Amino acid sequence: MPLRREPTLRQRRLGAEMRKMRERAGLGGSQLARELGLAPTQVTQMENGKIGVSAERLRTVAEACGCSNTPLIDALAEIAVERGKGWWEKYRGALSIDFLEIAELEASAHRISTWATTYIPGLQQTEAYAAAVFSRFAPSIPNHDLDARTAFRMQRQQEVRLRGAPYVSFIHEAALRMQFGGPRVLADQLASLNKDSLSGRLSVRVVPFDLDTFPGGGENIMFVEGPVPELATLQMDTAVGVMFFDSPAGLARHRAVFEHLDTVALAEAESREFIQSVEDEMRGKYA
Incomplete structure (x- = not known):
């Protein structure tokens, strides 16, 4: 073989x-x-x-x-x-392996938790916001690559929501205010967050600036639970690319981070009000 x-x-x-x-x-x-x-x-x-x-x-x-x-x-x-190929395989060769492996991880998720400190998590980004995030790279990426990355991110969202795995998203106020594409794009992104929260498809919890502690590190992370606790995986966005972790000590440490977030973040209704206030502020910039 x-x-x-x-x-x-x-x-x-x-x-x-x-x-x-x-x-x-x-x-x-x-x-x-x-x-x-x-x-x-x-x-x-x-x-x-x-x-x-x-x-x-x-x-x-x-x-x-x-x-x-x-x-x-x-x-x-x-x-x-397992023998079948996932939907992401059609992108093999067109996108880097990092993209495919994130989709592969999500496809077997029993529960997803994200902690965002710099930008809205990929699973919740609007198409315009996602394109603006990818456009920030220097040197800039070709248009066909930008389109492929954005389309892939949109399909990731669709596939995760079709599977219906529970998803809770903790978002720091810094990520809510970080502008990619300008205030109009951000305002529409914030409106989309609240729409998702109201639909019951996912839980959105905000961690405001005035919280007297900052849980975890500064990277955007995704914690994916498997069918048993031992098969959980942590995915982290870093300056050098995507990284995956599955050591028992690392998983235990980040479980504790999410448990802490659950105790300090605003409740869902309060989070929607907070997001709405930032959206109104952004819309005021171009009214």
């Missing part, structure tokens, strides 16, 4: 979870290979997502590692048997 050139995010995650099983059992790669009757290179390739793993092989690995976490094993077996 040829090695995969570019394992998908979930294929890599399956391999990473198998490596965690082995390490928790105190086994080296060569030791596990002997238990399974494989070459050590095959274990390495499985753990790197370079070769496929059947559900049967996954359960054999779990048994060899003494893993008795049945819900986790069952969830990993589901990943192992």
Whole structure:
């Protein structure tokens, strides 16, 4: 079987979870290979997502590692048997892998939470706002690339909403006021936020400037819950690109961030009033 050139995010995650099983059992790669009757290179390739793993092989690995976490094993077996391609595959080659992997992550989400400090989360951006966000890059990107990125972001929104996974969005006042495309674009974006909040499709909670503490770091983050707590993933936007985290310590730390946000952010009704006040202020700039 040829090695995969570019394992998908979930294929890599399956391999990473198998490596965690082995390490928790105190086994080296060569030791596990002997238990399974494989070459050590095959274990390495499985753990790197370079070769496929059947559900049967996954359960054999779990048994060899003494893993008795049945819900986790069952969830990993589901990943192992996945064969279909997602809607994002039509963009492969047209967009960077970062875009595709975010969509892949969202497609299996059981719950999504976002914390935005610099701009409105991608899953809630209007088309004009999204295009303005992408236009800020220097050097500027070609128009065809700009159009592809914007169209992809709009389809991400549609797909997530069709799946109906619970979604709560915490937005700092700084992100509500940061202008991309000017006050008119921002005002329309804020109106869209409140429309979504009223529709019940997602929960929008505002963290105002006058809060006496700033939860978490300064990056926009998305916390995606899987079918079991161990399969949660944190996605972070950084200056050097998109990053994904799944270490138990990192997940626990960011769960605590969202728990804190839930206690300090304005309630939904208060958040809508706050967003409306900023929208009115923006519309006053071009009235």
